[in-house]
Amino acid sequence: MSNTILEMRSITKTFPGVKALSDVNLDVREAEIHAIVGENGAGKSTLMKVLSGVYPSGTYDGEIVYKGEVQQFKSIRDSEHKGIVIIHQELALVPLLSIAENIFLGNEQAKNGVIDWDETRDGARKLLGMVGLTEDPDTLVTNIGVGKQQLVEIAKALSKEVKLLILDEPTASLSEKDSAALLDLLMEFRSQGITSILISHKLNEISKVADRITVIRDGRSIETLNKEDITEDRIITLMVGRSLDDRYPSREPHIGEVVFEVKDWSVYHQLHRDRQVIKNIGINIRKGEVVGIAGLMGSGRTEFAMSVFGKSYGQRISGEVFMNGKKVDTSTVEKAVANGIAYATEDRKTYGLNLIDHIKHNTTLANLNGISRIGVIDDMTEMDVANEYRRKTNIRSSSVYQITGNLSGGNQQKVVLSKWLFANPDVLILDEPTRGIDVGAKYEIYTIINQLAAQGKAVLVISSEMPELLGITDRIYVMNEGRIVGEMPTSEASQEKIMRAIVRAEGKAS
């Protein structure tokens, strides 16, 4: 048995109000590929940030033993100095610099601050060779594909004499061919004595390359499996294994006719004309029904919703939207809203709120016509509306004049909901409505969703938290890689079934 290179002992990391990691243990052996799996938000990325010094020592409890010594990394620089390099999900390359410049960024081949370009290019070429790239080192990073960019990141890691390479969802945005090449590279590194930690959702990839797997759930390390014990069932059970409790208000569904239907919906990537992100999706929602879309991050759920809502995402969009059986035009946000569709974003700070303005102005923004006549706003009506929705959604603030940027996440989410409730839609698409908010606020959001359904609205909930979908919806669509890969009534659904639908689709895809 080979030596242990890294041991993380009882790591506990708390954020204000949330325990992100609690007593997590991880041991990684020299020259192995160690996979870490878990649901979105289970704490995988947080654990890796602790390891690499993004969260400096002292901000967490527990200890990190690397190569037999207790380490106290204060920054990424410290951990990189010891040969631990992390490659994040969002690549950290500068698009308008060349490959060579990116590889040696912060580690320039220079004497007295003057860069030696010959050495930079030679070094880059050598490193590129190691990852199997034949690109000219002077090529700008923006001109090569995502797969190759990923390899440039790895070459950059190699330039730092990496001993332990951490990859966070490296294949999430890669094609199958690029993914396979990347995994081969990891296996080659293994034979050269480089240890890798691989964070991934894709169980088929993991079972292909990993020597051992650690499952993390709800911020705890659940179990570490050896290669011979790895089966899909086992992993899924470990990943989701928790029960539904009374975190969800009960509801008596009264479901009517189909209100909202999308047929044959296709969308191509915002920037890459040829990458299809949504592939011929069809869904429908009935009056008074709460429908969920489950899926892993990057499965295309948000892209789907935003493209339906006024073509707010993507290009070359095709497909049809029906409201109450009638085909409607949703090509601009204004038209979508006029046709009774509302979309509450997953990213309230970027897309949801004017953070420098107060609750009142945010509440009425999507329906200014509702408080004005011939373009003139009626102050009193606006005050009435803002106060009414503040009360209805239970926003905790000193008054409607509180700046939304100063509200807690839960209250911000309620302002976003207020805005869309006041627009009075028939269909409400809620994208990750409870992301980053505390349990109490979640319960209130669920209550609002229930009330909407009771009023006969059709509600579509996009969520990465499967228990949430199981707790509040009537029916669930499962989405993966831009396709609907499953549909089930919630009464027959379970986390295992959803996971299975995703995994099966993955299997088919590869």
Place this chain on the structure above:
Amino acid sequence: MTTETAPTSTPAQNQELTVLGALKANMRDYGLLLALILIMLFFQWSTGGVLFKPVNLTNIILQNSYIIVMALGMLLVIVAGHIDLSVGSVSGFIGALAAMLMVGWRFPPEFAFLANPFVAGAICIVVGAAIGAAQGYLIAYHRIPSFIVTLAGMLIFKGLSLALLAGKSVGPFPAEFQLLSAGFIPDFIGPTTLVPAVAAVPASDGVAAIAAVQPLVLHTTTLVIAIVGIVAMMFFAIRGRQRRKARGYESEPFVLFVAKNLVIAVLVLFFVYMLASYRGLPNVLVVMGLLIAAFVFITKRMTFGRRIYALGGNLKAAALSGIKTERMTFYVFAIMGALAALAGMIYAARLNSATPKAGQGLELDVIAAVFIGGASALGGVGAVAGAVIGAFILGVMNNGMSIMGINIDLQQMIKGVVLLAAVFFDLYNKNRA
């Protein structure tokens, strides 16, 4: 379920703030006005009482009218998150165009109407709006940064006015056009003589000499307009307060409400009294006043204004709320162009000729006025009143320092420091909050 957890949040929760709290909350607004008053008092003292002379107050208005007109449009531009560097050159170009239409070009008889000051004025406004619209189109629909588009516009229109005037000054303007800047509203009612002029009587036998008495004649129409205006303002303020109170939305303490309105009324009365004792309301002040009122209304009460604040505050959120952000941006620049045109005509009418150098550098004064007035360079924040007061702060400083005979180099430096201090004060305030 919500009824269980809902706090008792009735409108009554918006209870009255304390006087101190309300003062603090509106520190920026009151502070700016206070700064203007202090600066005026300082120059009144340092110029030995010249600043508040009726003729000088009238001059301050005439000197700054075109800055204020453009500051109104610039406020919208900056709130929308953009900048317009071309307004100085555009105003100069429009001044040149006005001069050529009215004086420079000899039209054949059937087109002679184009030289009519009113027709020419209308053409100038339309051309200005079209220039703004063209720049706005590139900025809004082609997403070229406004800084670059308007920098190019600045160069282009600087060159065009030179070309149009062939490097010479063109003037003088017809009398009707000059009235835009040099005219005063007529006194329909007739002057009120408070103190009649008395000629000096030299001492004679048994009678002491009597010194001559300067007459004090007031422009009655001006005073009547001012009093009517103040009464109307009071009426709307009180009615608004009562309506808010009836619904439980009033948060301003009564003392503050009274004090604020009294101070404003007294200031306006004093100011108008001064003007009335000279020649009354300048025409340009009437134009300015109407424009300021319109822009306050647009920004505070109209959906158009609200949308501009929203897109300046968070462009993506505004777009996802169904606001046509491109169209809004386009309109904002078109409005800016029309106002730059008006300002260019006021400027030309004031000089009574169009010069190739007219308008150059004005954009900097306009932008400075808006930022001193509390607008944020990041967009989404700013008020019409602030921009107007900001313009007056700069204008009074210019005027006061000129009277004091301070060198132009020192004047520039002082204005720079004031701009920096105002923005610094803003950020300091924000960070503390």
